[in-house]
Amino acid sequence: MESRRGTVFTTGDGRTAIRFERLLPHPPEDVWRAITDPARLSSWFPAVVDLDRPVGSELFFAVTEEQQRRYGMADDPDRKPNGRLLRSEPPTVLEYEWAGETLSWEIARTPTGSRLVFTNVLSDPEAAGPAAAGWEAGLEVVEAQLDGRPITWDPLNRAEELAAAYE
Known part of the structure; x- marks a missing residue:
């Protein structure tokens, strides 16, 4: 089975990045909806944002009610x-900037x-551990949503549990 942990690495230009890979028993169209639909994002994504915009559009990533x-x-x-929407090619590529960081799906x-x-x-290499824990927790929610399983945990609490694995 694949590793559930994110991989922290240095990019060619010297920045720090985190990479996750998941094999999912769902078609790309369903996965696309899981990472773009505002109703689904509200369960796991650490901001409120409308990603259904033309490429090049400026974006506002709002603070969630839980935050x-x-x-x-x-x-x-x-x-x-x-932020700014850099690429959107449903259902295969989504890329955007957010507060100096680049996120690619x-x-x-x-x-x-x-x-x-x-x-x-990342914009701050010191944030790699907490960010990786947060994304892993979020991806657990995405997988549960895709599988039709109830989400019985809080992703913020789960990220705190996972943080030690990334120290």
């Missing part, structure tokens, strides 16, 4: 864009479903 409640985080009252059809490769190029 507001748990950490006291607040949105920019001016809602100044903090690649979905390839396989004989039994899809291969999902997610890469997050």
Whole structure:
């Protein structure tokens, strides 16, 4: 079985990145919806964002209600864009910038479903451990959604549990 852990590595230009790979028994179209549909994103993604925009569009990644409640985080009252949609080729490639980071989702059809490769190029190398734990927890929710399993855990709590694996 594949490793569930993300791989932390240095990119060709010296930045730190995290990469996850998942083999999923679901077609690319279903995986695409799991990573773009606002209703599904609200269960696991660490921001509120509308990704259904033309390539090149500026994006605003808002703070989630849970982040507001748990950490006291607040949105920019001016809602100044903090990202940009770089590529959107449903159902195979989604790439965007967010607060100086690049997030890439690649979905390839396989004989039994899809291969999902997610890469997050970080702006702060010190954030690799916590970010990897958060993405792993989020991907667990994505997989549960795709499988039709109930989500009986909180992804933020799960990320805290996983953090030790990335220290």
